[in-house]
Amino acid sequence: MSELLTLKYTVHGDNFTGAGEASVSMKRELRQLGFDANVIRRAAIAMYEGEINMVIHAEGGEAEVIISEDRIEIILRDEGPGIANVELAMKDGFSTAQDNIRALGFGAGMGLPNMKRYSDDMRIETEIGKGTTVYMTILSDSPKNAL
Amino acid sequence: MKISEIASLLDAEVLCGKENLGGEVKSACGSDMMSDVLAFVKDQAVLLTGLLNPQVIRTAMMMDMQCVVFVRGKKPTPDVLALAENCKLTVLTTNERLYTACGKLYAAGLRGGDLIE
Ligand SMILES: Nc1ncnc2c1ncn2[C@@H]1O[C@H](COP(=O)(O)OP(=O)(O)OP(=O)(O)O)[C@@H](O)[C@H]1O
Numbered sequence: 001m002s003e004l005l006t007l008k009y010t011v012h013g014d015n016f017t018g019a020g021e022a023s024v025s026m027k028r029e030l031r032q033l034g035f036d037a038n039v040i041r042r043a044a045i046a047m048y049e050g051e052i053n054m055v056i057h058a059e060g061g062e063a064e065v066i067i068s069e070d071r072i073e074i075i076l077r078d079e080g081p082g083i084a085n086v087e088l089a090m091k092d093g094f095s096t097a098q099d100n101i102r103a104l105g106f107g108a109g110m111g112l113p114n115m116k117r118y119s120d121d122m123r124i125e126t127e128i129g130k131g132t133t134v135y136m137t138i139l140s141d142s143p144k145n146a147l
Numbered sequence: 148m149k150i151s152e153i154a155s156l157l158d159a160e161v162l163c164g165k166e167n168l169g170g171e172v173k174s175a176c177g178s179d180m181m182s183d184v185l186a187f188v189k190d191q192a193v194l195l196t197g198l199l200n201p202q203v204i205r206t207a208m209m210m211d212m213q214c215v216v217f218v219r220g221k222k223p224t225p226d227v228l229a230l231a232e233n234c235k236l237t238v239l240t241t242n243e244r245l246y247t248a249c250g251k252l253y254a255a256g257l258r259g260g261d262l263i264e
């Protein structure tokens with residue numbers, strides 16, 4: 001289906017205060033395009049978790065959101081340390097975050113599982129020392145809208 | 148429960164979003180871990196927290212919440228409040244501690260609502 005809009009953001013790794021700005025902006029755009037509230041919420045939560053991960057684990061990166069009528073594709077690219085064991089990282093409660101991150105309200109090891117829960121498709125490409133790219137697709141028409 | 152009732156039960160100061168005090172909310176949650184709020188909260192419209200950073204507001208925004216209550220008399224900085232104003236979020240601050248604030252609202256009938264399995 002036809003592409004409506006592509007959004008591109010730089011996510012700054014040195015600035016926890018600004019973490020989430022890209023997600024807030026994407027949410028506003030989706031609203032203006034008239035997407036269903038449940039679709040917007042799923043995309044917003046998934047992107048926000050991923051954006052926070054880029055800030056707290058990977059010193060920032062680039063976010064790209066490709067919006068079509070039937071789907072929202074989110075690509076989060078960073079040049080951070082990479083993820084040693086993706087299967088383990090996907091488990092509820094697995095986190096390498098330290099106490100300083102917990103003091104900020106994150107680091108429970110719930111982000112990646114939550115991104116999987118709210119997206120219709122999620123794929124992680126990662127290489128130690130090179131970085132991580134997370135691809136997520138949120139379909140407009142999905143049983144997950146009832147979540 | 149109306150947001151205005153929450154404010155009066157907690158003797159809270161309204162920091163922004165006065166125009167939405169008449170809004171009706173069905174359930175609430177209390178946490179200092181935004182990770183948990185993002186992962187377990189379903190459609191709770193109120194977040195009570197002792198955490199004081201912009202991520203509290205952004206988390207509430209992402210989850211389509213209507214009201215954030217800062218406990219123990221905490222007040223966010225103007226830039227954090229500006230974020231909340233931008234998205235029509237009502238922000239309250241109460242001197243109560245998290246446990247007591249949640250307990251008062253619960254006792255007055257505002258329950259926890261559904262949790263994600
Ligand atoms: N972009 C990334 N780069 C490097 N490591 C990552 C990245 N994203 C996640 N990880 C690793 O995967 C682990 C699990 O991520 P997840 O988002 O599930 O939990 P968390 O970020 O530690 O805590 P929470 O998301 O609950 O705040 C992280 O602790 C980190 O070790």
Ligand SMILES: [Mg+2]
Nearest residue numbers: 049053111112
């Ligand atoms: Mg995370």
